[in-house]
Amino acid sequence: MNERASTLPKPIYLDYHATTPTDPRVASIVLRHMTEEFGNPSSIDHVFGDEAENAVFQATKQVSQLIGSLPKEVIFTSGATESINLVLQNSVLTGKIFKVAILPTEHKAVLDTCTVLSKKGLAEITFLKVDSQAQLDLDHLDKICSEGIDLLSVMAANNEVGTIYPIQQVGEIAQQYGIPFLCDGSQAVGKIPINFEEWGITFLAISGHKFYAPKGVGALVIKQGQRLEPLMYGGGHQRGIRPGTLNVPGIVGLGEACCLRSLEMTEDEVRISCLRDRLQTLLQEGIPNLVVNGDVDNRLAGNLHISIPGIPNSAVIARVRHQLAISTGSACSSGVEAPSHVLTAMNLSPEVIEGALRIGLGKFTTDQEVDRAAEILISAVHQILKALHSS
Secondary structure: HHHHHHHHOOOOEOOOOOOOOOOOHHHHHHHHHHHHHOOOOOOOOOHHHHHHHHHHHHHHHEEEEEEHOOOOEEEEEEHHHHHHHHHHHHHHOOOEEEEEEOOOOOOOOHHHHHHHHOOOOOEEEEEEEOOOOOOEEHHHHHHHHHHHOOEOOOOEOOOOEEEEEEHHHHHHHHHOOOEEEEEEOOOOOOOOOOOOOOOOOOEEEEEHHHOOOOOOOOEEEEEOOOOOOOOOOOOOOHHHHOOOOOHHHHHHHHHHHHHHHHHHHHHHHHHHHHHHHHHHHHHHOOOOOOEEEEOOOOOOOEEEEOOOOOOHHHHHHHOOOOEEEEEEEEEEEEOOEEEEEEHHHOOOOOHHOOEEEEOOOOOOOHHHHHHHHHHHEEEEEHHHHHHHHOO
């Protein structure tokens, strides 16, 4: 069976919101720092350590240049989940119940951490309002901030429907009321412009594997003057906030990916949005009752989140999984499938939620793949409809 599987055509990858392939240019630098320039930046007694320290500093500058921060505001983590936990779990160290306002459409890294802290009696959660496109109600946000909260958490772009949030306006409101602002930038960094300093962001979480860097490396950007306590202990690395030997190959890869996005992001995202629009048009022509979810005027270039009412997404996935890598709009918790919390927060109908599919295009998606993907999906839907009508 394995031999037969290896001879089958490779599926078309359209799940770029889940993870991206590492850019070969990034991978070559990562390999070099694993096999040749492999020093520990904390080794101060020889040139191997010096080279590693310089490489980390260079990566710090590359990250800061992409997102508009100071280099000294960047610390490296394993990714956005760790970065988010560093901020949220620090918030309860004051000993008093802290009040946090969050989007109901946030990633589980925010939702689950806040839920645990709330269950422990350490946090009080207020959910911000979103509409049927997952867009934020800024008037409600202003009202909540005016009533007094200790932390505001608003993601830059949604990981399911691709809605881009007005982060600059959110930051202005947070600054007006003197509220620290945590932004999960994992889906947005490297895809849309972000300006950490000018937009009033206090904490920005980044994951490298969302923009062509390796998995297992990310960053937390901390506004100058803010102090976080470590959640782990074992050395004074990274200003005492995050101990442990630095993942130099990953950090260098993250830096190189940031550098490449600074140079290529604008052109790439225009091309990707054209491919996305072409795929959307083809699917709408071939599937007349297809629904496009999210804010179509403010969404990530590579995001196409669709629903096919009357056809469960699981039926589509079952037919296309060996030809096409896309995902359902549902989340799993402890192995129990549940409706997507994002689509539920958008107050979409059960039929739309049940038929939801997330398609993610990226830098390495080709015209031919888009055309073929449309054929595969349209064919699968027609086959399912035929089977339903004949049963």
